[in-house]
Amino acid sequence: MPPCATVSGNTSTCHRSRALNPSPDPSPRAARLSAPPPAVGLWRLLRPLLFRLDAERAHQLGLLVATLSPPSLVERIGQGGATADVARAPALATRVMGLDFPNPLGVAAGVDKDAQAVTFWQALGFGFVEVGTVTALRQPGNPRPRVFRLPGDGALINRMGFPNAGADVVATRIERLRQEDALQVPLGINIGKSRDAGAADAAADYRRSFERLGELADFVVVNVSSPNTPGLRDLQTVDHLRGLVDAIQTPNQALTRPRPLLVKLAPDLGDADALACARAALEGGCAGLVISNTTVDFSAARMDTTGMSGGLSGAPLLARSNAMLHALRQALGDDPVLIGVGGVMDAASAAAKLAAGADLIQVYTGLVYGGPGLPRALLRGLLAQRAAGR
């Protein structure tokens, strides 16, 4: 069981919703809204128990189980006795950024911030893993509670603020994985600005993280789009991004094998601003973009979000993040790598994101609701759609 346990529609949000909406609506619509998206397999039994816990506690419990689970056993259970593993189906394999991905479905940033359970994710069938966001120094993040479930929407709202163990600890963990040759899928490392670094120090702060982590990654994602670190999203301007990408490219280009860099953008940018930022990143030598982070616009959620703050993820994010992805693909052509993330909950939403122009896709909130069986179930759906020529 994964960090899916992580966040998930839950008690804390339910309490919160009720508190915020003192006269519960008994209509059939309200009943529909309170039903979370379907869980895959055994998750149907486990999810209600985990959803009784605070969302972040449930995630930590899931991560603990993930860390303790022998990957070979997880893989055997996941394959369910099938002779061929769908996660390795040749029809799903893809080569992007000079890297071989056994399939296009990855773990999104935030699920495993400190790279604690990377081999577990690959055993679940994921075709790549993005760890982080990691900052230069360890930091605690925002006060708890800071993750809330919106089960009726298949969504989460979080204001984590990058709690993480810091670049040194994460680097040591990944060094060990590399020494043991334990990684069978590409590993991305997502780096972000330390809370204490002011605007003037931001580029140097990212550079510091890159210098410790860059060489250990197959690709590096520069996160300028989480809504929960003061000033972070202000870096999403052409001038700031140019300076930031240059600051990271200096040590990157000095590596024997410079790593592909991607910039992760917010879905709250207008299309023109997103395009300007994307062009600035690509002109600075980035390989592509990750579209998108969570949104601060809660209007697509149907549950009561009055008084809540942070970033919304999951099903209500799909339309906006796909629209942004599609607009960027149309404007930028085939060359840049676009990783699509936001609202992938099942095979249909995964296919929609690929159709919108993504080379690779990622999932966070879908994993919380769908559970550890989601990756292979989703990949089976994608494979069946491809076989049917859809």
Ligand SMILES: Cc1cc2nc3c(=O)[nH]c(=O)nc-3n(C[C@H](O)[C@H](O)[C@H](O)COP(=O)(O)O)c2cc1C
């Ligand atoms: C609890 C939580 C923590 C997250 N932490 C990070 C993070 O540290 N860095 C980052 O780039 N994105 C982070 N994200 C955003 C996800 O990577 C992803 O972009 C977003 O949730 C949309 O995908 P989804 O709809 O599949 O969840 C986080 C999301 C959630 C729900």
